[in-house]
Amino acid sequence: MKHAYGYIVHLLCTCTLIICSVLFFVSCKKFITIPPPETQVEGIKVFENDQAAIAAVTGLYSQIMQSNLTLANGAATLYPALSADELYNTAPNVDYDGFRTNQIIADGSGLPRLWSFGYRYSYHANAVIEGLQASPVITDSLRKQLTGEMLLVRAFSHLLLVNFFGDIPLVASTSFQENEALPRTLSAIVFEKIIADLLQAKQLLSEAYPTASRSRPNKWTASSLLARAYLYTGQWALAETEASAIINSGLYSVVPVLNNVFLSNSNEAIWQISSVSQSLNTTEGNIFIPSSATTRPAFAATDQLLTAFEPNDLRKTNWLKAVTISNQPYSYPYKYKVRTGAPPYTEYNIIIRLAEIFLIRAEARTMLNNTSAALQDINIIRSRAGLPPVTAGTNAELLAAIAQERRLEFMFEWGHRWIDLKRTGAIDNVLGPVKAPNWQSTDSLYPIPKYELDTNPFLIQNPGY
């Protein structure tokens, strides 16, 4: 009897175990399968619908403007202006001091603002391009336009990076497995890729801007960046053709009043990017303009820049503002005139404008020995600045005049001065004496951030760091 009871217990026990196990294996797989989070969306879904695909593209512009003093939101203006002979910081600051004295520390806080953000833009652009490619449902015209925009942003980001760092890893997909160990690509090949991207973008984009403002690129934006890339690579004829096409499009004009050039409705702008902040219009305006008339500006124009102006150059009085604090005179950048302001914004950050196209064409034409046409182009810019026209001279004189014009027209704009000094080979002669005793010719390239070298053993630091 007792024996039988024990048997029942054993049986019961075993049954329970079996039932438990069966229940488990039936239910568990279903139990732990979860839907994607409600506040996020799977990548594949983003490209199943035109509106969502547009949001993926505008998302990139929003990301570009999300943090102040990042690559295309102030950093590409401020840091090279300090490295060249345009600006100085008026109070000690470890980050700015490094750039100003050309003693950049590879693990400083400024470099990642340039490098990391450039690649973040590329990733986003690549993700959209891949998404659009894989999606069967996006309207064809929209697919073209969005792909064009993303190719253009990718090229733009590479163009900034290659100018500051020299050879850079060239990233063309979102796969981290492919990208994590990429070494640096020769800058000549990077330029080829930039030009290829821009040519494709030019083909895909239409002449009309996608929205009412010029805050998203059109075909001419691709052309203008192409013109810039051709200029940087010495492809003069191509540069001239692109520049002429933009000028002849009739869409743009040189704004006669200097103080109106950087407004959000500027007709000179080929591509501008609008703020997403609730309190400021442009990072440039925000960091350059001091908070009150008695406050010392954080950054001021160097003596070299101030003495470079010809007399009566309107740009000196309109695009710089002089103040005296504690008996010390300062001139601070004043192209953007709004320090703070909630939307609607009156100023957008101009990435590329018609004045540059004229000066690109002038330089290309000089190189192609078309001096008279070059002179016309220079003088358009000079006359707006209230300066008398330059007259014919040797090619070298003309190039010097163009360099001078570019220096003043594009002061504190996207590192033009720094990049121009480098590409024309004048950098050692110009900055050597100014930045003595710290200047070394290897300073013309910024160091790759230390973190990048640490995480990618295939990256080799620029010489001199």
Next chain:
Amino acid sequence: MKPTICILAMLCPILSMCQPKPITGQVLNQDNEPIPAATVTLISNKQSTITNNNGIFALNRVEEAGIPSHDSRLLTLDSITISAIGYETVTIAVTQLQTSNSKPQTIILPRKITALDEALIIAYGTTTKRFSTGSVAKLSASEIEKQPVSNPLSTLSGRIPGVIVTQGSGVTGSTVNVQIRGRTSLDLALSKNDPLFIIDGVPFESGNTPVNQLTSAANNPVPTNNSPVSGISPFNTINPQDIESIEVLKDADATAIYGSRGANGVILITTRRGKAGKTKFAISSYTGFSSITRSPSMLSTEQYLQMRREAFANDGNTPTNSTAPDLLLWDTTQYTDFKKKFIGNTGQSSDINASVSGGNAFTRFSIGAGYHRETNVFPGTHSDTRASLRLNIFHTPASKKWDIHLVTIYASEKNRLFRTDLTRHIILPPHLQLFTSAGKYNWQQNGINFSTLGFTNPLAEMERTYNSLNQNLSSNLIINYKITAALVLRVNMGYNTFNTTEQSNTPRTAIAPDNSTLASSLFATSTRSNWIIEPQAEYNAKLAKGKLELLLGTTFQQRNANGMNAAGTGYTNDLLLASLSAAASITASNTFELYKYNALFGRITYNWQQKYLFNFSARRDGSSRFGPGRQFANFGALGLGWIFTTEPWMQNQNILSYGKLRTSYGITGNDQVGDYKYLDLWTNTSNPYQGIPGFRPLALFNPDYNWEKNKKWEAALELAFFNDKLSVSTAYYQHRSSNQLVSYRLPNQTGFATVVKNLPALVQNSGWEFTLQSMLTKKKGLHWKSSFNLTIPSNKLIAFPGLAGSSYNSLYTVGKSLSVVTALKFLGVDPSTGIYTYQDLNNDGALNAADLQNLGHLDPRWYAGWSNTIEFQQWQFDIFCEYRNQRGRNYLATLYNYKPGFLYNQPDFVLNRWYKPGMNSVIQKFTTANSTPAGQAGNRISASDAPYSDASFIRIKNIALAYNFSSTLAEKLKIEAARFFIQAQNFFTITNYKGSDPETQNFLQLPPLKTIVMGCQFTL
């Protein structure tokens, strides 16, 4: 439960004239299992024998002169004693063995209850130290309640071998990190190797992750590379006075049943339960003060100015208004000791706890309530307050067929702080004026805005408030149903929810006038909940000569987390900062997470005659944190034990009262990688662009990551001497973590800096753990209990295929510890030039990556804790010391960027600097710029081994002195008991550490606080 001793004797007929028959019997334990090798002694002539394997003995009484063996008179007066290791000694009169029955006799020995037999709570059950095959350490209420701390994890500090507890910061409510048996994580900033925390059977929802979404003063103001995440600790919602015990499970045997969650060890927290007996009402309360433990003094204005002038002279520069406003423009007669002003105040703590408990054999209850308030050493009255409640009810019917047990704890903690730890501002120049002559916050001095110098006004900074309300509710219901005496069905149902509401206001007064930003407010809420259902079946049986326990169960667990974050900006005045709708513009975001977990687990425990112990546990886990096809994994462990003191050959000695050899091996895992990481996800951008909302890729995703495995092996020897008065145990462990899941560091060229990935690295933590416990009782009521533990850990990266080509190349070296310092060798100051020099390893004239060397590690070399309890009559005195022998980050690790000579104050040991050729000094010559030779040499400090130096310390962690009312006095007062006490935490520290505190190792973060309280406790 009193043992019943049933005696039936079988002896030869007393008056038999034949050969005398032996005295025989069978010795059994309470479970009716034979006790072999028990000693049986006849009292009259000390004649003895031992029991055989069946517990049977036969004692032939030898004749003595003049006394016939069959003398019934004498025989009936005689007695035998039976003793066995681990059992109480029993004495029985021989006559009691008399019986007419011819069956063999049984004598039952009750088990001896010593410290070895105290209940230890383990996964899904209990055991004792005696029979455990795993490594389980326990901290009991008596040790917890003597420590006046608000975070229960702090009470573990130094008390458990193999466990390192580090307070993140001295700020009230900040995180306390717990690491069990070393670091396995290759990236501490992302995974701290947090153990699994289980409170009364329910996984603690937040683990040990900071609960705040908004930045508060509890966060590390200057996070260094690899510094653990800090913030507001979820454990502040657990009242340490509610805890009955904390068990720390370390090895595979103890943790493998937690499968994928057990890799970093498990900490079980059990709250107080009611005991049968008279209803007790207890109330206890204390109050006291806190101040910082340790912080070096800073330069005075005079010394500071001298440093600055000397720096300019060294650089050959003349100070100008723009390079030296502090020398030329500011009032150099001013002096404020900012250290004293910001962190030199006295904090207060007060605590009150009340409880009622009692019950009978069928129903038991315990109800408690507590209130704790602590203020900090910052100026003003910022406080951290906690109100807590707990309820514990147990009931079983008279049949004891089933029982039900409900445990609920609830606490609400309110932390009023501000946004940033003021400690980071103690390096402001000492003559900086924080107030204008009109008594307002100063933001500029002689036209130089603080902001252009990178300063803020710290006192105004405090107006940036941070308030959080954290609420924790944890409830667990256990129902047991006995189908038969052997088979019990059980279900464990738990629910835990943790809600946080935060608000941080930045009024206009906290913003410099030159900054145009308007007032703003940040709001955050998070609701996280976790439910768990664990049906289990437990089966107990006798199998051969042993006891078999089978456990089978399954777990269903789900976690939901919702967060909401809103920022209101553009407030034109400070009146309605708490109102979100008063903001000119609002940006908001919310998050959502779901985690589901399912497991099948089982355990087989077999105890053969209390001699051989066998324990096998296994678990199959399924987790939603892995991509399709990778959701399931198996874990398991085997533990073996041998109590050799129960062997017959160990019976003829009385020194060693207990000895056990045990070993365990098993595999545990880790799935702490965050949810959804295998999915390609996009999210919205924070702001729309031109009115069109945008999407952005959230992160890199990796559909292929897999389970992390941690193989643990341990062997231990446990000994007890002199009736368990002295016990010693030694354990060697070796944990190997492979296929580690990490947020893999990637170069930014991939678009992001990390991705979740398995690393092929193999990390080994091994070490020795020793404990020694002694209990001495002298006459006149003097008791001395002492306990010492020592851990000698070792951490090593055994293998890392592809390290050279990976992003970890610069951080780790195969064969070395994970905390290896790979740096330039710092050679001190060159007496001729006065600047720092470093070893140029390859003599190529340049200092670069080729000159980096492995220069030791930062793991503790050994750590120990020593506690002493001395009781004398009515007095009780406790002292607990913690020792840590380690190398750590000194002040240079946080201050290297602020070089001596810059526009920042310095600790006063920088005065030992170079100022004339030929002199030997520790600090190089002062300089004002990074570009000078001294500045450039100083830039290399962070890449050298100079920021690492000895950070060993001896800390009197806790002192408690108590006076207990004598029972006669208590009786007179008609109370059960009463005591008065003084307690001190972090009382005193001996160290050579260069910096503030050797535990936190961060110069710009508030060091831990020293707290001294006094109070009383009454039981009615």
